[in-house]
Amino acid sequence: MTYAQVADRAGLGRAARMVSSALRKAPPKMQLPWQRVINSQGKISFPKDSAEYIRQYELLCSEGVVFIKGRLNLNLYQADAVIDEQLWSGFFER
DNA sequence: GCGATGACATACC
DNA sequence: AGGTATGCCATCG
Numbered sequence: 001m002t003y004a005q006v007a008d009r010a011g012l013g014r015a016a017r018m019v020s021s022a023l024r025k026a027p028p029k030m031q032l033p034w035q036r037v038i039n040s041q042g043k044i045s046f047p048k049d050s051a052e053y054i055r056q057y058e059l060l061c062s063e064g065v066v067f068i069k070g071r072l073n074l075n076l077y078q079a080d081a082v083i084d085e086q087l088w089s090g091f092f093e094r
Numbered sequence: 095g096c097g098a099t100g101a102c103a104t105a106c107c
Numbered sequence: 108a109g110g111t112a113t114g115c116c117a118t119c120g
Contacts, residue, residue: 002103003102003103004102007102007105012097012116013115014102014103014114014115014116015102015115015116015117016115016117017100017101017102017103017116017117018102018115018116018117019101019102020100020101020102021100021101021116021117021118022117023095023101024100024101025118034101036100036105037101038105039101039102039103041102041103043105044101045100045101046101046104053101067104085096086099091103
């Protein structure tokens with residue numbers, strides 16, 4: 001999900017930034033699937049050169065998420081995505 | 095109290 | 108497509 005979607009689902013309205021803020025201070029004990037939250041552009045919200053970026057990228061890849069030029073297909077992977085032939089065909093084209 | 099700062103989003107150009 | 112501008116709002120110093 002995107003930060004905005006999580007914020008909305010959590011009843012935070014448009015406070016997408018609060019989601020990232022929360023993830024940052026969340027105790028590791030919570031075992032949150034933080035890597036599954038990305039920005040609305042379908043890109044990882046960390047500087048491309050940061051260690052955190054690599055970390056999240058690796059985690060998602062290990063979960064079967066495919067990145068095309070540093071970006072993933074939101075329509076394909078969002079929590080409520082409906083996987084149909086239309087989406088997949090579009091995915092394979094690019 | 096107040097301005098600066100984000101793991102953001104959207105609108106324009 | 109990619110860069111800039113603006114809105115956003117809890118945290119921080």
